[in-house]
Amino acid sequence: MCRLVAITSDEYFSPVENILALETMKEGHDGSGMGLILKGLGGEFEELKDYPILSGICSKEGINKLDSYMDKIGFRLKYAWTPKTRHVKGIEARDYYFARVYDYPDVYRDRSQEDKEALLLKTRITLRKLGQDDESIIVFSFYPDIITLKEVGDPLQLGTFFGLDKSPLRAKIIFAQGRQNTNYAINLYACHPFFIQGYGTMTNGENTAFIPIREFLSSRGFPGYIGYNSDSEVFCHILHYICRRLGYPLFYYKDVITPLNDAEINMRPDSEAVRFLKMSLRPLCIDGPNCVIGFTPDGTCFMVQDAKKLRPGVVGGVAGKYGLMSEECGLDSAIPERDKSKDIFPMKYDMVIVRPGAGEVEVWNQLHG
Amino acid sequence: MEPATRLDNNHELSLHDFPYIIRWRDDRCKRCGRCTAVCPMFAIEPAVMVQRVLRSEGSLPEPKAVRRVVTIIKQSTDIGKYCTGCATCSLVCPNDAIEPEYNPRHKFIFHKNKGGHPYRRGGRRNSPGLSTLDRLRFTRISMLTDPALDAGRHEFRIRTYLGRILPAEELPVKVVGGRLEVDRKSGKFIPPVREIYPVMIGSMSIGALSPNMWEGLAMGVTYLNEVEGMPVVMCSGEGGMPRRLLKSRFIKYFIPQIASGYFGWDEIVRAIPDMIEDPCAIEIKYGQGAKPGDGGLLMAHKVLKLIAEIRGVPMGVDLPSPPTHQTKYSIEEAVAKMIQSMYMAWGFRVPVYPKISGSRTAKAVLNNLVRNPYAAALSIDGDDGGTGAAYNVSMDSMGHPIASNLRECYLDLVAQGKQNELPLIAAGGAGKRGNLAANAAALFMLGASAVSIGKYIMQAAAGCFGDEYNRCNVCNLGRCPRGITTQDPRLYRRLDPDVVAERVVEVFKSLDVELRKIFAPMGRSTELPIGMSDGISADDPAIAERLKISYVC
Ligand code: SF4
Numbered sequence: 001m002c003r004l005v006a007i008t009s010d011e012y013f014s015p016v017e018n019i020l021a022l023e024t025m026k027e028g029h030d031g032s033g034m035g036l037i038l039k040g041l042g043g044e045f046e047e048l049k050d051y052p053i054l055s056g057i058c059s060k061e062g063i064n065k066l067d068s069y070m071d072k073i074g075f076r077l078k079y080a081w082t083p084k085t086r087h088v089k090g091i092e093a094r095d096y097y098f099a100r101v102y103d104y105p106d107v108y109r110d111r112s113q114e115d116k117e118a119l120l121l122k123t124r125i126t127l128r129k130l131g132q133d134d135e136s137i138i139v140f141s142f143y144p145d146i147i148t149l150k151e152v153g154d155p156l157q158l159g160t161f162f163g164l165d166k167s168p169l170r171a172k173i174i175f176a177q178g179r180q181n182t183n184y185a186i187n188l189y190a191c192h193p194f195f196i197q198g199y200g201t202m203t204n205g206e207n208t209a210f211i212p213i214r215e216f217l218s219s220r221g222f223p224g225y226i227g228y229n230s231d232s233e234v235f236c237h238i239l240h241y242i243c244r245r246l247g248y249p250l251f252y253y254k255d256v257i258t259p260l261n262d263a264e265i266n267m268r269p270d271s272e273a274v275r276f277l278k279m280s281l282r283p284l285c286i287d288g289p290n291c292v293i294g295f296t297p298d299g300t301c302f303m304v305q306d307a308k309k310l311r312p313g314v315v316g317g318v319a320g321k322y323g324l325m326s327e328e329c330g331l332d333s334a335i336p337e338r339d340k341s342k343d344i345f346p347m348k349y350d351m352v353i354v355r356p357g358a359g360e361v362e363v364w365n366q367l368h369g
Numbered sequence: 370m371e372p373a374t375r376l377d378n379n380h381e382l383s384l385h386d387f388p389y390i391i392r393w394r395d396d397r398c399k400r401c402g403r404c405t406a407v408c409p410m411f412a413i414e415p416a417v418m419v420q421r422v423l424r425s426e427g428s429l430p431e432p433k434a435v436r437r438v439v440t441i442i443k444q445s446t447d448i449g450k451y452c453t454g455c456a457t458c459s460l461v462c463p464n465d466a467i468e469p470e471y472n473p474r475h476k477f478i479f480h481k482n483k484g485g486h487p488y489r490r491g492g493r494r495n496s497p498g499l500s501t502l503d504r505l506r507f508t509r510i511s512m513l514t515d516p517a518l519d520a521g522r523h524e525f526r527i528r529t530y531l532g533r534i535l536p537a538e539e540l541p542v543k544v545v546g547g548r549l550e551v552d553r554k555s556g557k558f559i560p561p562v563r564e565i566y567p568v569m570i571g572s573m574s575i576g577a578l579s580p581n582m583w584e585g586l587a588m589g590v591t592y593l594n595e596v597e598g599m600p601v602v603m604c605s606g607e608g609g610m611p612r613r614l615l616k617s618r619f620i621k622y623f624i625p626q627i628a629s630g631y632f633g634w635d636e637i638v639r640a641i642p643d644m645i646e647d648p649c650a651i652e653i654k655y656g657q658g659a660k661p662g663d664g665g666l667l668m669a670h671k672v673l674k675l676i677a678e679i680r681g682v683p684m685g686v687d688l689p690s691p692p693t694h695q696t697k698y699s700i701e702e703a704v705a706k707m708i709q710s711m712y713m714a715w716g717f718r719v720p721v722y723p724k725i726s727g728s729r730t731a732k733a734v735l736n737n738l739v740r741n742p743y744a745a746a747l748s749i750d751g752d753d754g755g756t757g758a759a760y761n762v763s764m765d766s767m768g769h770p771i772a773s774n775l776r777e778c779y780l781d782l783v784a785q786g787k788q789n790e791l792p793l794i795a796a797g798g799a800g801k802r803g804n805l806a807a808n809a810a811a812l813f814m815l816g817a818s819a820v821s822i823g824k825y826i827m828q829a830a831a832g833c834f835g836d837e838y839n840r841c842n843v844c845n846l847g848r849c850p851r852g853i854t855t856q857d858p859r860l861y862r863r864l865d866p867d868v869v870a871e872r873v874v875e876v877f878k879s880l881d882v883e884l885r886k887i888f889a890p891m892g893r894s895t896e897l898p899i900g901m902s903d904g905i906s907a908d909d910p911a912i913a914e915r916l917k918i919s920y921v922c
């Protein structure tokens with residue numbers, strides 16, 4: 001089962017911390033890939049928070065295609081970051097890994113945030129399609145203050161490969177996943193964490209309801225709901241659909257993916273609305289043993305799981321730094337100084353929430369609402 | 370030597386032309402006469418026969434030929450008195466002396482049209498082969514990243530919705546103080562929706578069914594709801610319901626059906642002011658899978674006092690319902706207007722949905738309903754559905770199998786993003802060979818929100834003899850040997866409504882366990898796996914391709 005390490009902090013830290021935590025869970029991932037999402041960027045990116053960052057991988061031809069397309073649209077390159085890759089045995093280096101900061105096209109300068117985000121999404125999808133057949137362009141995210149890195153290989157080795165141990169790259173929220181390849185061929189688009197318009201998630205467990213969920217999302221008429229090279233990508237899109245498209249507060253995500261039964265709904269102060277949600281969003285019930293760790297655009301991190309999850313994830317830390325992880329050994333590596341007795345293993349009804357700044361942990365109980 | 374003319378039995382049928390041949394054992398028969406008394410077809414009768422036997426009575430063998438007259442059981446070769454193979458005779462025989470044997474080379478339907486009247490019968494399509502549903506297997510077993518569930522220990526919710534479901538974008542909710550609240554002022558029509566058990570008892574009318582059978586089913590359904598907490602619902606079929614039930618609090622477990630004959634609706638409409646509960650839903654029948662294009666048909670000999678009262682008609686007349694709703698010009702108009710008027714009758718508190726026979730035009734009806742915000746569901750009845758009376762040709766040759774019809778409709782809804790808004794109810798052949806749980810689960814995974822059963826419950830709860838070898842199937846004649854489809858008190862008093870009710874409860878409870886045994890290994894427990902098409906595979910590539918599922922061998 002995939003291993004998950006999310007750390008949220010009020011200070012910048014290096015993704016190496018996540019990678020070391022993943023390393024402690026080594027028996028659970030098979031080196032078939034690692035994904036990293038950094039949010040709340042420090043260092044050279046701190047000044048560039050308003051500008052979208054395109055994260056991805058290109059071949060030599062791909063980068064030309066990408067440049068000419070971005071040019072055509074009117075995106076102007078402001079800053080380009082590439083990891084200083086090192087040769088590591090077993091990792092096949094691709095031509096060009098990048099996080100490139102762009103300035104919006106002139107015509108978009110005074111447009112609403114909504115319009116800008118729609119443009120970013122459209123651009124990302126077009127680039128994805130441009131490079132899909134020959135794998136010349138792979139793009140993971142195009143959004144302000146977000147960098148995504150993904151590659152096939154063992155997490156620790158990938159850390160060395162990307163030179164992260166030497167890099168000044170820092171962020172306040174970092175999500176990392178060590179992949180265990182299961183149903184699908186190794187494909188970088190199948191690697192967690194997934195991201196769409198400010199929302200990110202990573203998951204472990206089997207998604208038994210994948211097909212109906214995918215069909216439901218794909219038929220919402222929203223251009224971003226595509227991909228699904230991994231069955232786990234739907235968890236991210238559900239989050240986006242609930243919070244952004246429908247505008248519901250975050251905790252309704254739990255109500256939608258793991259709905260209560262009728263008697264339980266009656267205990268809720270908002271029972272009427274919850275009952276409607278259960279009916280109208282019935283195909284989004286995940287009904288599988290999954291643990292989902294996610295973040296929202298404001299930097300709130302959370303963990304939820306289905307009651308069928310036999311081994312729950314864990315949340316723990318100290319004021320100013322919390323980890324949300326699939327295994328406790330990861331927490332021991334990342335935040336050894338914490339009071340372990342305060343670790344939280346979210347149960348059936350719980351949604352564990354850590355707000356930006358990682359001051360404290362809240363547990364929202366679905367039964368009480 | 371007898372004259373040749375006496376040997377010429379031309380224009381008579383031989384027993385070998387008949388579908389069932391009675392095997393009667395002289396040595397076992399004690400001549401009690403029970404079999405002949407009970408035979409619904411008068412297919413067997415006591416007869417006498419002259420036998421020549423050799424006898425030797427002395428101490429030395431001195432064989433002598435003697436003639437004696439013996440009584441025997443003789444099978445008729447009159448096509449009107451054909452043996453249906455029901456085996457009621459075997460059932461009552463104290464000595465196992467008689468049983469019908471199927472004759473696969475029979476020529477029954479070549480001859481069963483005396484007087485120019487085509488063969489009419491009850492039952493369903495005589496097609497004993499495997500149905501598509503029986504060729505589907507559940508192949509996605511949770512094995513790798515998480516173990517399968519324990520069917521006995523996990524909390525399972527096997528429920529579904531009946532009613533039009535609003536898309537989330539149209540829900541009248543708003544965020545107030547960080548919580549969602551229902552916006553009372555929005556004025557938005559919120560369609561009524563029921564949470565029900567996903568397998569329901571489909572439309573079989575009082576009239577088609579005997580009072581004891583109907584009562585047994587109704588009691589079973591009520592018990593399941595009241596005692597077992599299983600919200601199983603049942604459709605009345607055309608022809609009304611007993612007034613006592615209409616006015617009782619149990620009406621909420623029933624779905625009155627309105628069909629083209631409008632039989633029984635005088636009574637229902639008159640009862641509305643006295644109803645203390647709303648019915649579960651209203652079904653408008655436009656078609657029936659077993660006999661597409663035909664209306665209901667209740668033969669005169671079944672229209673006795675009780676039926677005449679409930680239906681508001683004189684006794685002893687044939688009650689054919691027209692093939693279509695005569696007061697309406699087109700199905701679009703009919704559907705729209707009827708749905709609306711039915712909604713109005715109960716103050717928009719009761720879901721109203723149409724039932725059609727499986728058809729290549731089902732998608733057109735579906736799309737009409739999609740555009741009608743009041744349509745609560747669509748019930749599609751495939752060609753393996755049953756009926757109390759129809760022409761054999763309609764049953765055997767007309768109609769569309771449910772599997773691909775349902776799948777097509779579901780995928781059409783998916784393409785429009787409406788798959789959760791308009792529930793599809795699949796009927797016609799679920800449990801045809803007894804595998805109800807497997808067939809129902811397969812239908813859910815193909816896209817059905819609910820499954821409706823008829824013949825299955827008649828067989829399982831009341832021991833109906835009918836099968837796909839045309840066994841029995843005299844439901845139309847009012848001579849049902851089990852007392853299921855007859856209005857003759859001498860016959861229906863054979864059927865104990867309490868036993869039927871008990872069986873209904875047993876059937877649903879065991880169905881529930883079997884559904885868990887299917888869903889648990891597939892890792893599903895919270896929601897019905899509607900449209901989980903990666904869970905099933907077909908053993909035939911063409912079926913797999915048509916249903917857009919995988920093929921396994
Ligand atoms: S099987 Fe049925 S129809 Fe045939 S002889 Fe026996 S009782 Fe009559």
Ligand code: SF4
Nearest residue numbers: 833835841842844849
């Ligand atoms: S037992 Fe009754 S209901 Fe069943 S096939 Fe025979 S006549 Fe019809």
